[in-house]
Amino acid sequence: MANPKTLEDLFLDTLKDIYFAEKQILKALPKMARAAQSEEGKAGFLQHRDETEAQVERLEQVFEIIKKPARGKTCEAIQGILAEGEEIIEEFKNSSALDAGLISSAQAVEHYEIARYGTLIAWAKQLGLNDAVALLQDNLKEEKATDQKLTKLAETVANAKGKKAA
Numbered sequence: 136m137a138n139p140k141t142l143e144d145l146f147l148d149t150l151k152d153i154y155f156a157e158k159q160i161l162k163a164l165p166k167m168a169r170a171a172q173s174e175e176g177k178a179g180f181l182q183h184r185d186e187t188e189a190q191v192e193r194l195e196q197v198f199e200i201i202k203k204p205a206r207g208k209t210c211e212a213i214q215g216i217l218a219e220g221e222e223i224i225e226e227f228k229n230s231s232a233l234d235a236g237l238i239s240s241a242q243a244v245e246h247y248e249i250a251r252y253g254t255l256i257a258w259a260k261q262l263g264l265n266d267a268v269a270l271l272q273d274n275l276k277e278e279k280a281t282d283q284k285l286t287k288l289a290e291t292v293a294n295a296k297g298k299k300a301a
């Protein structure tokens with residue numbers, strides 16, 4: 136019988152999952168920036184695109200630490216979230232609600248990432264991978280900051296709408 140899988144295996148699988156997800160997000164962010172109506176929205180998505188590039192590199196360092204090749208594993212969760220985002224871009228083109236929709240799908244992405252990094256950090260700690268913990272925490276910090284920026288952006292967008300309607 137094959138050896139039962141370990142926490143190391145689970146850590147590697149989840150690392151591959153977020154690696155795949157980050158690369159998909161890297162491709163999606165420029166599309167979201169192009170679609171966004173507000174300048175703040177465009178700038179925000181592009182800034183997070185640059186951050187995401189650095190996040191992918193940090194993940195590659197984590198693969199190095201555990202001496203495994205950096206390889207992604209299809210993450211259906213992120214594919215689903217991003218597909219919903221594209222649907223919003225398609226269906227709310229020319230709508231004054233487009234940016235609100237883009238922000239909502241971006242926040243779904245961030246929350247997925249925050250969940251993944253939280254878990255990976257806990258497991259890396261248990262496995263004594265201290266250098267990996269630090270790298271993953273850097274990524275988590277950026278995702279949380281992005282989530283907060285999106286919350287503020289949502290308020291700005293909603294206020295601008297309110298004024299136009301008044």
Ligand SMILES: [Fe+2]
Binds near residue numbers: 160187
């Ligand atoms: Fe990310």
Ligand SMILES: [Fe+2]
Binds near residue numbers: 248
């Ligand atoms: Fe993110």
